[in-house]
Amino acid sequence: MTGFLMLATLFLLAGVIAVPLASRFGLGSVLGYLVAGIVISPMLGWLHVDVTAIQHFAEFGVVMMLFLVGLELEPRMLWQMRSKLLGLGGLQVVVTTLAVAAVGIAFGLYWTIALTLGMVFALSSTAIVLQTLGEKGLLRSEGGQASFSVLLFQDIAVIPMLAFIPLLAMPSLMDAAPAAEHAAEAAHQSFSLVEGRPGWQVALITLAAIAAVIAAGIYLTRPVFRYVAMAGLREIFVATALAFVVGIALLMTAVGLSPALGTFIAGVVLAGSEYRHELESDIDPFRGLLLGLFFMTVGASIDFGLLLDNAVLVIGATLGLMLLKAAVLYVLGWVFGVTGSDRCLFALALAQAGEFGFVLLSFTVANDVIPQSIADIALLIVALSMLLTPGLFIIYDRIVAPRFLDTQQREMDQIQEPGKIIVLGHGRFGGIVARMMRALGKQMVVVDYSSKQLEMLRAFGVQAYYGDATRPDLLHATGIGDAKVLVVAIDNKDQTTEIVQYVRQNFPHVHVVARAFDRIHVYELFNAGAHDIIRETFDSSLRAARSVLEALGLTRPEAEEITDGFAAADQVHMRRLAEKWRPGITAHEDEEFVKNAQAATEELENQVRSIGTKIREAREAAGQTAPIAGHPDTAAAEDSAGDRDPPGYPAPAS
Structure with a gap:
């Protein structure tokens, strides 16, 4: 032994x-x-x-x-x-x-x-x-x-x-x-x-x-x-x-x-x-x-x-x-x-x-x-x-x-028709934006750096151009000087921030919508000057939280009131923290930032809790002693139905 x-x-x-x-x-x-x-x-x-x-x-x-x-x-x-x-x-x-x-x-x-x-x-x-x-x-x-x-x-x-x-x-x-x-x-x-x-x-x-x-x-x-x-x-x-x-x-x-x-x-x-x-x-x-x-x-x-x-x-x-x-x-x-x-x-x-x-x-x-x-x-x-x-x-x-x-990089495509809307990246994030704009008939330029993704899109008749979005000459070719909106949805955090900084410095009239990977990236993009910063998983996480609330017995309007209140409060606190964040210093090692973040978290929780209290008091006033149970499976089915691609449409690359 x-x-x-x-x-x-x-x-x-x-x-x-x-x-x-x-x-x-x-x-x-x-x-x-x-x-x-x-x-x-x-x-x-x-x-x-x-x-x-x-x-x-x-x-x-x-x-x-x-x-x-x-x-x-x-x-x-x-x-x-x-x-x-x-x-x-x-x-x-x-x-x-x-x-x-x-x-x-x-x-x-x-x-x-x-x-x-x-x-x-x-x-x-x-x-x-x-x-x-x-x-x-x-x-x-x-x-x-x-x-x-x-x-x-x-x-x-x-x-x-x-x-x-x-x-x-x-x-x-x-x-x-x-x-x-x-x-x-x-x-x-x-x-x-x-x-x-x-x-x-x-x-x-x-x-x-x-x-x-x-x-x-x-x-x-x-x-x-x-x-x-x-x-x-x-x-x-x-x-x-x-x-x-x-x-x-x-x-x-x-x-x-x-x-x-x-x-x-x-x-x-x-x-x-x-x-x-x-x-x-x-x-x-x-x-x-x-x-x-x-x-x-x-x-x-x-x-x-x-x-x-x-x-x-x-x-x-x-x-x-x-x-x-x-x-x-x-x-x-x-x-x-x-x-x-x-x-x-x-x-x-x-x-x-x-x-x-x-x-x-x-x-x-x-x-x-x-x-x-x-x-x-x-x-x-x-x-x-x-x-x-x-x-x-x-x-x-x-x-x-x-x-x-x-050695195997292909030549950048020649962009024939510059657009008022420019989308950099046609993956799982930028692809949704491009699809909605395309459905509304908006003039748009889509650029992606994946040859396989572009070949798949073109097989379905979707027009997109090959190019490196970090190159200034490509941005000029897309018509950035006359564009109204730029959507930065590439799959690289640092390059996203660099593009936002370049466009805000050289083309301040362009409204920049940028994809953020996490909270720290939000702060970086805020300092870079992005107008709208979209966290890639935030909205889907809110919908998941709403489904949890419905599974616990809240009605759809009640669950939406809580999640909407959370989102609004989080947006306010996020902007406030972005102003306090100091580049070059790790967030959790910055004592002042940590104190502000803790205070913001406590305030957000109190705001959400007050919404829950209001809903409970309204139920009690209406004589409802127990929540009306919803059906989580039905809610999930309604949510997922909106995410399904139409038959024959190419799915965005992950």
Whole structure:
């Protein structure tokens, strides 16, 4: 027990110390975990810890991650990805396998060993890539989606690889090692439903297992989770969710399939379930902890003694492998229409070998396919390539992406008809303003800096121009000198303030309506001279508060009286505080400002409270002893109906 607690404490402390430091310097959590594993590896050796056994346990984090990824997809979305899933993913595995095999043969490896290494190195790290893409918000990008398609196909490709690799066995080429004993031990320790059965039975059992997973997801999960929810105990729901995922993984392993593939299928089936978000929130903490543990075991598994003895070979082979995979991925990305920086992201993200390499290399040694001495070197290459992967993402973030941003900017559009109303930014905020003005037939110039947004708008016949709103020459081209109103609705706080300052100084006759992101931004825009400052979430929050009041029993007029009173009082106090705010000083560190803000808050609360008191007294005078309950669902339906876009109209970009 003491040894287990010491080991758990060691891993937890290493992660807690290393990951925040790595994130602080923009290196990402994965590199932090890997470095933590490297640092504690001498202590693990001193404690005689079986790192490989811990790694196999931690690999379950990958299984959980694929389940959560599946929950984000629907079968329809998966069908839309079929060309990249089969074409891009299939070609990547085949071309990379053959390319690595050709290089291995050129360096004197026997063809069966070279081909097997090609299959091992063709796989990439699902854990590192999806974790990093998710952290950086790149998973939904074109490069992120292409990477996900290839990773999913690779997980599927492991199945035929496990069936094909034993056919390449060459016992005469093996080292003098008890490979047969290892194979027997592995068979003894594993539970299998298909071992020793003829091929047709294996196929039937495998199909039946997949069908059982799909059927359980469709017909069994809802009644089971509904029954468990009756207990009202969160821990029981968590236990049920874990049992569901673990059970699927066990079934997939028993029929010789990838457990990650099985849980991914289950996730896709449950993507439309009402329990989807609850499952995500319950499983995600376990996924995060296990993935962190897995990354640390990868760092700790690096045999630095063997690495130093074969430094030139291992480092050269690792860099050569990553360069070769990146080249193959880049060409395939070009063939399948992955463009610009996304193609570079796709090539760099998948250039490493993956965690399935550890499994396959152990499998190849047990089946007399690869000698132990070569497998040990290959394990180092896999681990080292995974260790270098966060560095590739840093290269993408700091070198590749900025260059594409600079070189791929399109020329600004020529604005033919300047307007009296100018709208800078046609997103979720400026788009609503533009739609209303357009409906009233007002002459207007709309400018946006997103090419994709403009292409979508023009497909629906909406006229908008491409340009950088922060450039004075573009403002002149829009006709700012003769304009009456300027609406600043771009998605950048500092640039919004700069535009307001420039226009107020140079075109004081223009009425400026500016979008504010928060209260401090209101103060900044007030000092910059904006005429009307609109907080982007203020009105919607007032409507939400009104719905809450109606749900508590107030009538619509009573709720509106309170929210209108709150809005009017807040506007007065906001202007008063804006005059007290001092630029360059953090608001909560300015004692005078804090005192004024506290006094304003107390005064506002008293004003709103007095409105509530007036409503209560009016009810009592009318003989109403209890509030008349409204129907919140009806009110919400009335509110949301006004927000719906007309059929066929493009939704503003977020």
